[in-house]
Amino acid sequence: MFRKLIPLDKARQILKQNFSPKPVGVERVPLIRALGRILSEDMTSPMDVPPFDRSTVDGYAVRAGDTFGADEDKPVVLKFCGQVSVGESPNTFVENGMAAEIATGAPLPKGADAVVMVEYSTRSDENVFLHRPVSKKENLMEAGSDIRRGQKILKKHQSLSSRRIGVLAALGVTEVDVYKRPRVAVLSTGAEVVEPGQPLPTGKVYDINAHALGAAVLECGGESINMGIVPDNKDQLKAAVKRALNLADVVITSGGVSVGPKDLIPQVVDSLGKPGVIISGIAVKPGKPTTIAVVDGKLVFSLPGHPTSSLFMFHIFVRPIVCKIAGRTEETPPVLNAVAATKMFSARGRRTFVMVSLTYDKAGKPFASPVPLGLSGAITTLARADGFVEIHEKQQFIDIGTEIDVHLFSRNR
């Protein structure tokens, strides 16, 4: 009746040996829809940015040599030779002794090599008086000084923020190649679960997992496919998991993985393809019954029915894999150093994860306290937690006052 639980590190190793997460494909999306997507190729600039020498001030484009010795009281006098506006291709040539009026952002006319700020100039008809000298390249942003043509500007696997989208727009890019979002099917089982919105007979509970896991899939860049609630019946489960494997890149089931006679998921999944179940029960708390299978190259995660256990196991096992399939290798979940506000105990022989909430003392130092009501059936445990603390299987407890790492949940708690 008891199965031998696999230590967490060993389970991770077995998973690694049996499955290498790889992006499932690439698609081209318009830049305007690319926020949050993951680049599938290095981006090299096809052009210089700025594309020409630009003035960074309003003033006069000159030859720097001509301004030598200019002074508040003894201005240099140059001949006005035209005007360059923003956005236009200059048709003046600045010769020795000449100055062209230039606006901020306008292209430097040929012949000129610097710009004197308008604040240090006066003008009288064709004479331009300059009261300060400039050195070569002063008040200029040179062509290619921001981005050089041929420069690698963004890298494969980087996620596109507004700031990176700005960089791509600067290069005139309108479409980018990004990794396809992994499709993740989410399927609930259990005689007790009822779809929210339906009446709730005695003995039944609403299906939390389909919704929480589906949303968790979206949070890590996947597309979730809700397969609904499947009855505890071998044929129906088999048909449903098969359909899920056809539709999706990864399948998640919840419920039906304990050791009871109605816990059919492991045998059903195992029957669908090779190598089948590779991990059946992990020495962790919460999440012990978690079963992992590889079916003809696709992963099936069978998580416990208890909502906290299943969502937590999603964070530990499924999320890193979905991120990798999504090409999201930049992702590193944030860790905060905090002080244990109470003694925290581990479950004997199992890697124990304690959900904690954070409070701060006056100096801003964070303290971690276990979220009360540790029953793994409680959905609010996770919702109330800011993160979790890991206690190694060889460790019996974390003492009060110990410095500990808190692994934080995502930005939206």
Place this chain on the structure above:
Amino acid sequence: MFRKLIPLDKARQILKQNFSPKPVGVERVPLIRALGRILSEDMTSPMDVPPFDRSTVDGYAVRAGDTFGADEDKPVVLKFCGQVSVGESPNTFVENGMAAEIATGAPLPKGADAVVMVEYSTRSDENVFLHRPVSKKENLMEAGSDIRRGQKILKKHQSLSSRRIGVLAALGVTEVDVYKRPRVAVLSTGAEVVEPGQPLPTGKVYDINAHALGAAVLECGGESINMGIVPDNKDQLKAAVKRALNLADVVITSGGVSVGPKDLIPQVVDSLGKPGVIISGIAVKPGKPTTIAVVDGKLVFSLPGHPTSSLFMFHIFVRPIVCKIAGRTEETPPVLNAVAATKMFSARGRRTFVMVSLTYDKAGKPFASPVPLGLSGAITTLARADGFVEIHEKQQFIDIGTEIDVHLFSRNR
């Protein structure tokens, strides 16, 4: 020609006096589409979760008093009186001296008050041998122990994460009221800007701002409306800003706010309604020409044309407002304590924001270095930065080795 720049704190105060950001409305969305949305009402539980006393183990439902004195060698013997499966409404009644088989998650039958784990039981026909005593409520999750009926379970302004969506599913919720996303119109001006994808004549540059600002709007929970590039012509600008004000809750323009003759935005915006321009030029670096107007109750942010300045001013001024209109009051941008890796200088008399990138020493201590190429025209400055450091107008520099606060940009750098 020079206008008097308004100190940053004063500008914030003027903005506050002239505009109170409020959510623009509420909409009902299906739970399955609610990830990342912001609750517009407190959520009170209409039911107990779990809805009934549930067994947390496989075993026997008993009266705790009957198990008193049970021992490995001297078991208590009770009469088998039926079986309760998961998901069913129990029809057995557990009387004194009786035990009903019960599965994990199944509802406790009436009469029973505790469950003995199957590991500590043996059974022979109608006799159940229990080798350990239990106390009342042992191995049970009581009705309402996770969430009590009538309990406030989520609060107005909270953002819906996967964990919170799980909580709502537990209550049978299928739809939630959330704040409408603010619509933010983004409009570019400038004779030099060209839509990405078009050919680029000499003197022109691609329009970065529409894309970067549009994506930044999405990042803070708004909907962006791209109004395109509007020529530097008073009538056309007036018509475009008017249209933007009709379509959107907030309008952002970029370019055309300096002091040149073609910088028409401030007068155009000012002519559209009362009170008109309330802030014209701020003593900050970057972002000095930023102009802010209130036109008949709607905000118009006129940002500089330089991409780094405009996107940075978005972070400083626009983002907090859009967040508030989106109902996103939970949001606090993350701050990291770091060490200044070099001396950083301020611009005299202006609040100076230095874009920095972070490096870590072996002990994991973060060091902040200014991102090279500080020209405000450079779009890559922001893309390369991890965050920014603020230098007060009264401060001349931050010395090397000083502990400083780095305001981090969003997760996707």
